[in-house]
Amino acid sequence: MSKFHHLGVSLFNCNKFCLFPSNNFCSSFTIAKPPIKNHRFQMGFHTTPSHASKYLFRQLFEKDSSTYTYLLADVSHPQKPALLIDPVDKTVDRDVSLIHELGLKLVYAMNTHVHADHVTGTGLLKSKVPGVKSVISKASSAKADFLVDSGDKIFVGDLFLEVRPTPGHTAGCVTYVTGDDPNQLEPRMAFTGDALLIRGCGRTDFQGGSSAELYKSVHSQIFTLPEQTLVYPAHDYKGFVVSTVGEEKQYNPRLTKDEETFKGIMENLKLAYPKMIDVAVPANMVCGLQDPVPTTV
Numbered sequence: 001m002s003k004f005h006h007l008g009v010s011l012f013n014c015n016k017f018c019l020f021p022s023n024n025f026c027s028s029f030t031i032a033k034p035p036i037k038n039h040r041f042q043m044g045f046h047t048t049p050s051h052a053s054k055y056l057f058r059q060l061f062e063k064d065s066s067t068y069t070y071l072l073a074d075v076s077h078p079q080k081p082a083l084l085i086d087p088v089d090k091t092v093d094r095d096v097s098l099i100h101e102l103g104l105k106l107v108y109a110m111n112t113h114v115h116a117d118h119v120t121g122t123g124l125l126k127s128k129v130p131g132v133k134s135v136i137s138k139a140s141s142a143k144a145d146f147l148v149d150s151g152d153k154i155f156v157g158d159l160f161l162e163v164r165p166t167p168g169h170t171a172g173c174v175t176y177v178t179g180d181d182p183n184q185l186e187p188r189m190a191f192t193g194d195a196l197l198i199r200g201c202g203r204t205d206f207q208g209g210s211s212a213e214l215y216k217s218v219h220s221q222i223f224t225l226p227e228q229t230l231v232y233p234a235h236d237y238k239g240f241v242v243s244t245v246g247e248e249k250q251y252n253p254r255l256t257k258d259e260e261t262f263k264g265i266m267e268n269l270k271l272a273y274p275k276m277i278d279v280a281v282p283a284n285m286v287c288g289l290q291d292p293v294p295t296t297v
């Protein structure tokens, strides 16, 4: 672990880098409640994970690029800090309204990678919601407020995501995985970007893609997670919403194969180039818009 990102942790108490040097929110970070057995609520989850009443989760969809955006928040924290994973520019107003209606404070707009098929909503979010910080991997070579690396943890309140490098679709792809501490969600959730799709995976024919790397990434960084870990990809083209590590290890038609067969499959996908690639990649290298003029919601 090289860095921690804590919402509301005083700089006096945190010698790692922190976003909000503030006052009295340390207890929400330092006091870890034990798991609440047999105490489960449905609250925007597809399953009923433990701590579902403490944390909020929503899966959102952008239909033109078939992109999933994920909203996570610690609603037990006084400020209800929240993050968005893979927001899309076209659906930023929807996302901002939802965040507003739920009384959340958006802290991070994160990307799993530099997308080729749509423009990220990160820059627009920074312009519409004061204080929002963009996050992407250092390996992406993109510009953002925070560049994360393997093992980093991104906190909103008590909730945290670990960064796992999963290159192969692009050189800078990461998977964000909820923590495995007792006060985290159980089962864990893996936001796999385009590394692992449900019964599929990201293409490897541009942006530093490599089928050998992708095979290694998925097997070493995702398939080693507990089998019940929920898999939430950045896209779905078949109508799926969620899978599990166990399911993908058993049924993924590409990644269950040996490496040589996998490489052959990836070489023969014959997919058309994403329509927006020439616009999207340069825009996403600066997370949509790096230094917008702040406005209020």
Ligand SMILES: N[C@@H](CCC(=O)N[C@@H](CSS)C(=O)NCC(=O)O)C(=O)O
Residues within 6 Å of the ligand: 065, 115, 116, 117, 194, 200, 201, 202, 203, 204, 235, 237, 269, 271, 272, 273, 274, 275, 276
């Ligand atoms: N038709 C879409 C692009 C579809 C596509 O290529 N999707 C990518 C992820 S977004 S770069 C992919 O990896 N697909 C894998 C697959 O097996 O479908 C467009 O024109 O934007």
